[in-house]
Amino acid sequence: MTESVNGLPPHGLSTRDGVGPSCVGLPAGSWPTITDFLIERFPAIPREVWLQRMQDGLVVDEFGSAVTAGRAYRGHMRLYYYRALDDEPRIPFNEAVLYQDEHLVVADKPHFLPVTPSGPYLQETLLVRLKNRLGLDGLIPIHRIDRETAGLVLFSVKPAERDAYQALFRQRSVSKHYEAIAPWRPGMVFPVSRKSRIVEDTPFFRQLEVPGAPNSETHIELLQTRGDWARYALRPVTGKKHQLRVHMNALGIPILNDRMYPPVAVTPDDDFSQPLQLLAQSIAFTDPLTGQARRFQSRFSLTF
Structure with missing residues (x-):
């Protein structure tokens, strides 16, 4: 299992190198110590790592009290701690800050860079890079785009103001435009509107169209053709995970260099020379x- 990152650090643990503490809930159970629970919950992390974190004061409960190696287990409580990665992959592409004021930061994210810490990525994420670069410990994303997708991501400078911006997305008051390179099918007629029901697939990180009431909608237009390929304009009305990639694949025109759609048995490793040709090109709102x-x-x- 992976360790999740909590957006609001608890009392006693501040941001460290741009990364806030992670959080894990303690369920009801009969583990002798909290250490025993952590070792079972995160089997990939050796006991020695947890003991060192505790010795360094980097594991606390929700009240800010330090967790020691022999502390007895008690459920229905949260723990906060810092993650550590020995061999974090380096993403060899740079982000750009397009706009910044006292409320908002707008960044241009390169392909392959995650927006927030997850899995094998901590420092090599857009959020942490921006926190370290701008000195804004409270910076928090307003929305997200796929790690494989390039383009615009909005951040709230003050966490308390985040919901005001997120409300625009919930109310569909944000105009988002994407571009994609995908196969050209001469028999297809554009523009087209794709509406479908998208649910979580197996494995969990993939999505799947199924029969039922639509919960996703994308408008697609043809912009340019070149041989067997074309440039498309995509406007998502809804914001389901992987929506644009799922819809393009369902139409028989999967996005160039997509490693997951159409589905494959084993997702290929990153190939930095072949980025997914999907770009969050523009965004507009009041x-x-x-x-x-x-x-x-x-x-x-x-490019194509």
Whole structure:
């Protein structure tokens, strides 16, 4: 299992090198000590690592009290701790800050870079890079895009203001435009609107279309053709995970260099020379805090 990152650090543990503490809930159980539970819950992390974290004061309960190696187990409580990665993959591409004020940061994310810490990525994430670069420990993403996708990501400078921006997404008051490179099918007629029901597939990180009431919608237009390939404009009405990739694949025009759609038995490793040709190109909305009209454009482009 992976360790999750909590967006709001507890009392006693601040941001460390741009990374906030992780959180794990303690369920009801009969483990002799908290250490025994952690070893069972995270089998990939050796006992020695947990003991060192505790010795360094880097594991606390939800009240800010330090957890020691022999502390008796008690359920229905949260623990906070710092993750550590010995061999974190380096993402050899750079982000850019396109806009910054007292409320908002707009970043241009390169392909392959995760937005937030997860799995094998901590420092090599857009959020942590920006925290370290800008000195903004409270920075928090307003929305996310896939690790494989390049383009615009919005961040709230003050966590308390995040919900005002997220409300725009919930109310579908944000205009988002993407571009994609995918096969050209002469028999297809554009523009087209794809509506379908998307659910979690197996393994969990993939998504799947199934019969039922639609919970996703994407508008797709043809922009340019070149041989067997074409450039498409994609406008998501909803924001389901992997929605654009699932819809393009379902139409028989999977996005160039997509490693998961159509599904494969084993997801290939990253190939930095073949990025997914999907770009979060522009975003527009009325700022809920200032009332100003905002429109941002990515500086990245797709090639085919």
